[in-house]
Amino acid sequence: MSRIDWDKLNDLRRDAADREWDRYEFGNAIVDEKGGWEHMSGSGVTEWTRPVYFANSEDEDGPTARGYFTVVFLPETNEVMDVYAGIDGNDVGQWPGPSGFVPAATPLLPEDAVRAQLDQSAIAVADELAERRSDAADAEFDNYDFEGWEVEETNGWERTTEDGETLWRRTVYFGNPSDPDAESVRGDFTVIFADGSDTVVTAYAGVNGNDIGQRPSASPTP
Secondary structure, eight states: OOOBOHHHHHHHHHHHHHHHHHHOBOTTOOEEEEOOOEEEEETTEEEEEEEEEEOOSSOTTSOOEEEEEEEEEOTTSOOEEEEEEEETTEEESBOOOOOOOOOOOOOBOOHHHHHTSOOHHHHHHHHHHHHHHHHHHHHHHHHOBOTTOOEEEEOOOEEEEETTEEEEEEEEEEOOTTOTTSOOEEEEEEEEEOTTSSOEEEEEEEETTEEESBOOSSOOOO
């Protein structure tokens, strides 16, 4: 039975999302800054969303407004179903519609790779590990000492592998500790797991490449 090559599919979707970003008509809204792509699935579709910071239309020296830009894909393909942007639930600009781009065929793993895939029992074990890691990552976040940086908002966990390590990372928006009335500051929180385990190697938070806060000396129990 063929299985989808998710790495290749995500590459195709990233290209499509970048293309729709370039095509989108923001109207009078001026993009001041944009964040990276984050993706999640639900209700039969997959959404790729990035945070967007729009210039203040009433005061060019005023704080930017945080919004979002979302590309909706049909299941298991890079075919774009919808595109929209918004601020606080209000639409911004408009999608010019499908570009006429022909979606790629869903990438499948070669048969020899399919045969090497995990059997159903191992898949269940992998799912259980992911659930335990999710609990552990949540516990690390809840117990982390941010040392004066107040968490205002968080995004969901993204899972990546870097240099052989499994990282769970989420975007975090902090209140500005030096000016409570200033715009929130975007940072991140990362949990590193031991290979094949829910044991946490370390966890850390950062803003603009600088570490903030510290992990308690005793690891929390999920």
